[in-house]
Amino acid sequence: MSAGGQVHPSAIVDPSARLGEGVCVGAFTIIGPGVEIGDGTRIGPHCSIHGPTRIGRDNVIHGHAAIGGDPQDKKYAGETVRLEIGDGNVIREFTTINRGTGGGGGVTRIGDGNWLLAYTHIAHDCIVGSHCVFSNNATLAGHVEIGDHVILSGFVGIHQFCRIGKHAFIGMGAFVNGDVPPFLMVAQESYGRPRGINSEGLKRRGFDPGRTAAIKRAYRALYMSGADLAQARERLAELAGESEDVRAMLEFIDSGQRALLR
Structure with a gap:
């Protein structure tokens, strides 16, 4: 550990773990082998961080978070898989984030500046x-993007295996079982359904x-015109010539493997 860090005497840090400058580790936290933590990251009490895991700089991880645990997948057979977390994230109490699987690419990856509130689960x-916000008890099953x-x-x-496009907003209690294009707002029913675009967020x-x-x-063409998906896609292709954002929606639709949420 570099100078300036503070590790509570009751914490257990594996000798092979690498802690950057100014890293703080709270009481009764366990940091296992194969863990790398960047400068300025603060880890609260009663956390567990298992490797191989790389956590960037200036993250704040609150108490009782479980980071880098084995994937909850019966096919996992102990192969080396990893977790990568970027910089400046806030990870609140009782959040769980699992490593990848050998058959699924081998890595779980989280970017920068996210807020993962209490009881979030990322499989x-x-x-x-x-720059995402996951409110309390938001849950991602495996292979979600x-x-x-x-x-x-x-x-x-x-x-x-679902994908949620950039700038989308998923309303409270919604269950999403299809791809959500960028910019959309989804509201709760028995399963979530599109309910316009995320105008306020934009x-x-x-x-x-x-x-x-x-x-x-583009939203009206895709969801309100009565056209089938192939016809709606043709209209989006026309609109895409004038809008980079519509092009992003079209590229999202064309690259999907799951059914589009409609």
């Missing part, structure tokens, strides 16, 4: 972008009225 092989600036409200559940992130209007036109 094996998930890929989470940057989350774009940048996504908000998951409390008690949201995302089915395995406004807060500096989208001008012209950009937002183009996204609304």
Whole structure:
């Protein structure tokens, strides 16, 4: 450990773990072998961090978080898999984040500047972008992909292998079992269904009225026109010539393997 760090006397840190400058470790926390923690990261009490795991700099991990545990997958047979967490994330109490699986790419990856609130669960092989907010009890099954600036409200559940596009907003208690294109808002029913675009979120992130209007036109073509997916895609291709955001929606639709949430 470099100079400036503080490790509580009751914490257990494996000799092979690498702690950067200024890393603080709280009481009764366990840091296992194969763990690397970047400068300035603070870890609260009663946490467990298992490797191979790399955590970047200036993260704040609150008490009782369980980071880098084995994947909850019956096919996992002890192969070397890892977890990668970027910089500046806030990980609140009782959050659980699992490493990847050998058959799923071998890595769970989380970007920068995310807020993962209490009891969040991120399963094996998930890929989470940057600047997302996961509210209490938000849960990702395995192999889920989350774009940048996504908000998951409390008690949201995302089915395995689903993708949530950038700037999407998933409302409280929604269960999502299909791909959600960028910029959409999904509301709770028996399963979540699209309910417009995330206009307020886009406004807060500096989208001008012209950009937002183009996204609304794309949403209407995809969800309100009565067209089937192939016909809606043709209309999106027309709109994409005038809007980079619509092109992003079209690319998202074309790259998916699961059914689109409609």
